[in-house]
Amino acid sequence: MTVCEYKPGLEGIPAAQSSISYVDGQKGVLEYRGIRIEELAGKSTFLETAYLLIWGKLPTKEELVDFEKEIASHRRIKYRIRDMMKCFPESGHPMDALQASAAALGLFYSRRDLHNPVYIRDAVVRLIATIPTMVAAFQLMRKGNDPVKPRDDLNYAANFLYMLNEKEPDPLAARIFDICLILHVEHTMNASTFSARVTASTLTDPYAVVASAVGTLGGPLHGGANEEVIQMLEEIDSVDNVAPYLEDRLQKKAKIMGFGHRVYKVKDPRATILQDLALQLFDKFGSDKYYAIAQEVERIMTEKVGNKGIYPNVDFYSGLVYRKMGIPTDLFTPVFAIARVAGWLAHWKEQLEENRIFRPTQVYNGLHGIAYTAIDQR
Ligand code: SDX
Numbered sequence: 332m333t334v335c336e337y338k339p340g341l342e343g344i345p346a347a348q349s350s351i352s353y354v355d356g357q358k359g360v361l362e363y364r365g366i367r368i369e370e371l372a373g374k375s376t377f378l379e380t381a382y383l384l385i386w387g388k389l390p391t392k393e394e395l396v397d398f399e400k401e402i403a404s405h406r407r408i409k410y411r412i413r414d415m416m417k418c419f420p421e422s423g424h425p426m427d428a429l430q431a432s433a434a435a436l437g438l439f440y441s442r443r444d445l446h447n448p449v450y451i452r453d454a455v456v457r458l459i460a461t462i463p464t465m466v467a468a469f470q471l472m473r474k475g476n477d478p479v480k481p482r483d484d485l486n487y488a489a490n491f492l493y494m495l496n497e498k499e500p501d502p503l504a505a506r507i508f509d510i511c512l513i514l515h516v517e518h519t520m521n522a523s524t525f526s527a528r529v530t531a532s533t534l535t536d537p538y539a540v541v542a543s544a545v546g547t548l549g550g551p552l553h554g555g556a557n558e559e560v561i562q563m564l565e566e567i568d569s570v571d572n573v574a575p576y577l578e579d580r581l582q583k584k585a586k587i588m589g590f591g592h593r594v595y596k597v598k599d600p601r602a603t604i605l606q607d608l609a610l611q612l613f614d615k616f617g618s619d620k621y622y623a624i625a626q627e628v629e630r631i632m633t634e635k636v637g638n639k640g641i642y643p644n645v646d647f648y649s650g651l652v653y654r655k656m657g658i659p660t661d662l663f664t665p666v667f668a669i670a671r672v673a674g675w676l677a678h679w680k681e682q683l684e685e686n687r688i689f690r691p692t693q694v695y696n697g698l699h700g701i702a703y704t705a706i707d708q709r
Pocket of ligand 1: 553556584585586593594636641
C-alpha cells in the first residue's frame, strides 16, 4: 500500500465519490445535482430541493405533493420525546437538546432495514419532518410553555416559524426562511457531512447518523459560527469600533467568525444571497443597526485579508436574517441543522449504495518498546 503524505484536516483528500453537490471555490459556484443554487433559491422550495438531493432528480408535481403531504403528516413528535425534552435543563444549548432528541428518535425505530427503500423513505420523512418540531418544542419548553402543535395547512417553513413564535408568520418572512433552508441544505464534504458518512459506513441507523452530524455541526469552526457572528457584532457595537476590534483580533491571530473557508477563496455565493435576503427583510420590517457594522467588518476584512482568500462565508449574514424573524441567537445553529438534515440524509443514502466502512490510517509519532514502570516508582 502506498503511504500518502499526512494532511492536517484532510485538506484536499477525497473522502467519497459523490454526485450530490459541487463547489468551485475559486469562482464561487455551488450546484446541487448540477443546478446552481441561485436558480434553486429563486425558483424552488426547500422540500423540492431536499427531494432533488436525496432522490437525484427534481420531483414531478405528483411526487412533490406526495412528499409534502407525507412530511406534513409526520411533524408531530411522540409525547415521550416531548416529556424527555421537558427534563432537559433550560440553560442547555439547543444544539445539545437537538442531538439528544434526534438520537432518542432511534429508540423508537431501531430496526435497521437498510436495503429496503420503504425503510429509507420512512426515515427520511420522519427526520425531515420532526427536527423542526423538536427545535421549536425545546424553545417553548425552556420558556416554561407547552409546545405548539404543528399546523398541517402551513408549508414547511411557515409551520416552523409558527411553532416557534406562536403566530402565523408574514408570507415574505416565511418565503425568505424557506430560501435560507435551500441555501443551507447541502455543501459537499463539510465536517458534519463527513461525520454523517463515517457513522453511516458502520451500517448503524439513520438517527445515529443525524445525531452524530448534529454534534459536529455545533462547533464554532462549523455551523456554530453563525451564533458567534452576532455575538461579535454585539460586542463591536458601533461602526467606529470595527477597525480597532479587527486590528486587535488579527494581531492576536484570532479567527474572525463568519470569515474564511477551506474551499472558497472568494465570497461564499450563499453569503451574497443571504445579504440580499437581509436587505429585503429590512425594507419591509425596518433596519438593524448590526447590518452597518457587518458591512464595515466585511470592508475592512477584505482590505486586510482578502488577498489571502478570506471572505464572508455562509454564517456571516444568516444571523441578521434570522434576528429579523424573531429567532433567538442560540437557535441559529439548530436552524442550520433543520436544513442540513436533508443533505446528511442524501449522503447517508449515497453511502449505503456503495458502502465500505471508513477506516483511515494514522501517522504514529509515539514511542516503542517502553518498559512498564510500577506505580510506586513513577
Ligand atoms: C461552515 O466546509 C464547509 O463546507 C462548511 C460550511 C458548510 O456549508 O457546511 O460552509 C459551513 O462551517 C462555514 C465556516 C464557519 N466557520 C467560521 O466562520 C469560523 C471562522 N473561520 C475559520 O476558523 C476558518 O476559516 C475555517 C474553519 C472555516 C476553515 O479553516 P481552514 O481551512 O483549516 O483554514 P485555517 O484555519 O488553516 O486558516 C488558513 C489561514 C490562516 O492564516 P496563516 O496562518 O496561513 O497566515 O487563513 C487564516 C488563518 O489564520 N484565517 C483566518 C480566518 N480563517 C482563516 N484569519 C482570520 N479570520 C478567519 N476567520
